Amino acid sequence: MNTFAAQFREQSLRLTRDLRHRLLIQNALGKYETQRDHRKAAFQDWQSARQAAAEIKWEAINHLDVHLQDFVSRIEARGTVVHWASTAAQARDIIIGIVRDSKARSIIKSKAMTSEEIHLNEALEEAGFEVVESDLGEFIVQLRKEAPYHIVFPAMHLTRGDISELFTRELGSAPTQNPEDLTMIARRVLRQKYINADVGLTGANFPIAETGMISITENEGNARLTAALPKVMISLLGIEKVLPRLEDLALFLPLLATAGTGQPLTCYNSLYGGPRRADESDGPEEFHVVLLDNHRTELLADAEQRDALHCIRCGACLNVCPIFRNVGGHTYGTTYSGPIGSVITPHLRGLQDWKHLSYSSSLCGASTETCPVKINLHHHLLQNRRNASRQKPSRIEKFAFRTYAAIVNRPGLYHLVKKAGRVLQKLHPLVRGTRADPAYGWTKTRDLPPIARQTFKEYWKDRNIK
Numbered sequence: 001m002n003t004f005a006a007q008f009r010e011q012s013l014r015l016t017r018d019l020r021h022r023l024l025i026q027n028a029l030g031k032y033e034t035q036r037d038h039r040k041a042a043f044q045d046w047q048s049a050r051q052a053a054a055e056i057k058w059e060a061i062n063h064l065d066v067h068l069q070d071f072v073s074r075i076e077a078r079g080t081v082v083h084w085a086s087t088a089a090q091a092r093d094i095i096i097g098i099v100r101d102s103k104a105r106s107i108i109k110s111k112a113m114t115s116e117e118i119h120l121n122e123a124l125e126e127a128g129f130e131v132v133e134s135d136l137g138e139f140i141v142q143l144r145k146e147a148p149y150h151i152v153f154p155a156m157h158l159t160r161g162d163i164s165e166l167f168t169r170e171l172g173s174a175p176t177q178n179p180e181d182l183t184m185i186a187r188r189v190l191r192q193k194y195i196n197a198d199v200g201l202t203g204a205n206f207p208i209a210e211t212g213m214i215s216i217t218e219n220e221g222n223a224r225l226t227a228a229l230p231k232v233m234i235s236l237l238g239i240e241k242v243l244p245r246l247e248d249l250a251l252f253l254p255l256l257a258t259a260g261t262g263q264p265l266t267c268y269n270s271l272y273g274g275p276r277r278a279d280e281s282d283g284p285e286e287f288h289v290v291l292l293d294n295h296r297t298e299l300l301a302d303a304e305q306r307d308a309l310h311c312i313r314c315g316a317c318l319n320v321c322p323i324f325r326n327v328g329g330h331t332y333g334t335t336y337s338g339p340i341g342s343v344i345t346p347h348l349r350g351l352q353d354w355k356h357l358s359y360s361s362s363l364c365g366a367s368t369e370t371c372p373v374k375i376n377l378h379h380h381l382l383q384n385r386r387n388a389s390r391q392k393p394s395r396i397e398k399f400a401f402r403t404y405a406a407i408v409n410r411p412g413l414y415h416l417v418k419k420a421g422r423v424l425q426k427l428h429p430l431v432r433g434t435r436a437d438p439a440y441g442w443t444k445t446r447d448l449p450p451i452a453r454q455t456f457k458e459y460w461k462d463r464n465i466k
């Protein structure tokens with residue numbers, strides 16, 4: 001077992017037994033579910049909306065080359081500088097280069113999972129720059145020196161008390177359990193950071209090919225300030241995010257808000273098309289877009305799993321996943337957790353190192369059913385398992401399946417083994433683990449029901465005799 005898999009197992013075992021942690025997650029997601037269902041009911045036909053979104057994303061991804069070119073030529077025509085980054089390292093170098101060239105010292109960021117993916121904050125800090133997250137949840141986890149817990153709710157694992165203690169310790173504020181007071185404490189700190197920042201860095205929800213614009217949807221107004229106040233704006237986006245037409249937003253914005261947070265629409269929806277024009281009073285003087293590949297084109301080349309690129313990062317699959325709800329986001333050890341993380345992380349970081357995530361699923365299909373763009377998530381998890389074992393077959397599994405095939409193909413032998421199994425099963429403590437490692441045996445967390453005393457055939461035979 002590799003280190004990542006061992007860490008995952010150790011954390012999962014610990015957190016599934018941590019009732020406080022589980023209660024926090026259940027409470028947070030319980031409220032989300034009620035709101036989401038209420039908002040879904042407001043759609044004329046939620047299933048048709050999902051189907052339409054899946055088809056638009058299919059078109060966008062299957063003609064990605066054309067849509068990206070359109071997006072780039074149109075946004076460049078308005079004075080934006082577009083950079084292409086094949087790898088995470090290239091993206092970091094490009095951004096550090098822009099920050100250096102602009103003689104910046106401080107960077108304010110709005111939420112961007114792509115920046116988590118390339119470990120941008122660490123790289124910028126190592127290069128000597130101050131980086132401040134402006135999304136409230138991200139600001140909190142940054143103060144805790146933690147990664148976001150969830151792609152939409154980064155601090156969902158914390159209580160008001162935890163946040164109050166953190167602010168008292170890190171910001172010197174008076175303790176309070178009042179959410180408005182806690183928000184005001186963060187707001188006061190962040191306002192000054194905005195004023196001091198030389199560079200604003202954002203992600204993007206939907207780049208639009210037709211107009212060469214970037215759509216950013218948010219609830220706090222922090223992305224707007226990040227884009228409007230500093231002299232230089234950088235937008236880091238995955239190449240798969242592009243949508244063909246502006247009118248597609250009419251479907252995708254409510255769909256994302258409903259699936260992501262159970263809102264009809266998020267509070268702020270903005271479109272950015274380039275640097276400040278001569279007749280405009282605010283906005284950046286320089287506007288850079290960094291288009292990140294980082295293994296996305298490899299996934300694009302995989303016809304079977306290409307639709308994983310349809311993801312709009314709403315987080316809904318995490319919210320319904322029984323594994324995520326028990327082990328939480330940090331256990332995954334990846335930027336993208338939950339079902340979508342388990343599908344794409346092996347592509348982004350290596351199949352053999354991360355294949356264990358594809359097994360951390362009950363294959364119940366809840367994520368597939370909830371995904372607003374209809375990604376067949378549980379099927380992709382099975383494909384990852386298959387690909388991993390094809391790439392590096394396990395000798396034990398090979399031996400086990402060959403033996404099984406040899407037995408079931410010979411009725412006489414099968415009959416004998418069944419009988420032997422009833423006796424041998426009594427030795428089942430053997431499968432509980434070794435003496436050296438008794439805690440991790442197969443039956444530690446699973447039942448091993450006894451083999452029935454009679455097979456159906458035997459039962460039928462007896463019954464007829466009587």
Ligand code: SF4
Nearest residue numbers: 311312314315317371
């Ligand atoms: S896979 Fe679907 S449900 Fe999960 S985050 Fe992406 S769009 Fe949302």
